[in-house]
Amino acid sequence: MNTQQLIHTLASDLQAGAGPAPARPRWTRLAVLTALASLVSLAAILLWLSPSSHLAHGPGTTIVFSALAGAVLAAGAFWATLKLSYPEGRLGLWWLFVPLGILLLGLALEMYHTPSSSWMARLWGNSPGACFLCVTALSLPILAAVLVALRDGAPSSPRLCGAMAGLLAGGIAAALYTLHCPEDSLLFVASWHVPAVLTVTFFGALAAGRWLHW
Amino acid sequence: MQDREQQWAADMRAAQAGSGEAYIRLLESVSTSFRQFAGLDLRRFGLQPSDVEDVLQEILLAIHLKRHTWRADHPFAPWLRAIIRHKLVDFARRRRRRGELPLEDFPDIRPVAPVEPSFSMPLRHLLGDLPRRQREVVEELGLGGASVADTAMKLKMSRGAVYVAFHRGLAALSAKFERDRS
Numbered sequence: 001m002n003t004q005q006l007i008h009t010l011a012s013d014l015q016a017g018a019g020p021a022p023a024r025p026r027w028t029r030l031a032v033l034t035a036l037a038s039l040v041s042l043a044a045i046l047l048w049l050s051p052s053s054h055l056a057h058g059p060g061t062t063i064v065f066s067a068l069a070g071a072v073l074a075a076g077a078f079w080a081t082l083k084l085s086y087p088e089g090r091l092g093l094w095w096l097f098v099p100l101g102i103l104l105l106g107l108a109l110e111m112y113h114t115p116s117s118s119w120m121a122r123l124w125g126n127s128p129g130a131c132f133l134c135v136t137a138l139s140l141p142i143l144a145a146v147l148v149a150l151r152d153g154a155p156s157s158p159r160l161c162g163a164m165a166g167l168l169a170g171g172i173a174a175a176l177y178t179l180h181c182p183e184d185s186l187l188f189v190a191s192w193h194v195p196a197v198l199t200v201t202f203f204g205a206l207a208a209g210r211w212l213h214w
Numbered sequence: 215m216q217d218r219e220q221q222w223a224a225d226m227r228a229a230q231a232g233s234g235e236a237y238i239r240l241l242e243s244v245s246t247s248f249r250q251f252a253g254l255d256l257r258r259f260g261l262q263p264s265d266v267e268d269v270l271q272e273i274l275l276a277i278h279l280k281r282h283t284w285r286a287d288h289p290f291a292p293w294l295r296a297i298i299r300h301k302l303v304d305f306a307r308r309r310r311r312r313g314e315l316p317l318e319d320f321p322d323i324r325p326v327a328p329v330e331p332s333f334s335m336p337l338r339h340l341l342g343d344l345p346r347r348q349r350e351v352v353e354e355l356g357l358g359g360a361s362v363a364d365t366a367m368k369l370k371m372s373r374g375a376v377y378v379a380f381h382r383g384l385a386a387l388s389a390k391f392e393r394d395r396s
Contacts, residue, residue, distance in 0.1 A: 003267055006274055006381075015234045
């Protein structure tokens, strides 16, 4: 097939195709799929995991700071993922300092108000492995949905785009998981939830390298 | 430069609204620009002059398959540049993986003009070496004369995937035919 023939084939495919380009902006598709998958993770928490005993006393410092950091991380990552799904999309990573700053501020408050002798016990908590696995597992349906939404995008750097998708999924899962997490310490959150989010980020980059190739 | 950007953007808008005429004008104009650019810059990517049309066809395919990712309120040229760059890097990477050396490394061998594959060639005995998908698509489309839509339905692939497989399959056949002949 020479190039001229190809151009004419493509043009006839254009006319035979769906006609006008999809009117819906792409961010709605990403948002809807992300929200639906988040509901799946939320349902899993509500159905299978008991509500956090700390919620009974109203949201405390740990819940507020970790949920806020997760939500801000997810919002920033949503924007970054969307931006990178266009071929010409470029990205700054400065916004990552916002959720990080929230977490560090919460940590500083907690360490100011608690004796340093209790820090190690707080850091290890009672169920470090389970929380790490839960946050990772709860992220996966969201990550899968985001990757599906990204399939019709065209990221120039699929791995970076996938990593942002992982941060998006991890941020949402970490925020939702505060509804259950039995530990009341940001030292715990920073040592076990954050590595879980980073693991999901790594998965996202890995999966995107395979699936988002175009 | 400014004129071209405006012309491209206008043609792409018309194409997204369904105008085949504007689409052909756009793709031809992009091809002309790419050939000019490629003549100057291709070696930087480790490609040979005879690769220009192959890369160009992959770029045109990518433009077609990803045309919905251009937003009408954004400039066209940066979008196009990103696609061209992505496909050039991709092509060069595959070339390196196959371990082919650029002909320029051998001073007394000159690159030959690429041969256009045509279906009257004795294709069938060459088809066997292609990956299964590519073989099926080339058989359906090229030898069987089926339409892209029918082939996509029959093989349960997206139309885009059919185009890509067809194009890759033909390129591989063309290369193989060249090798067999020499």
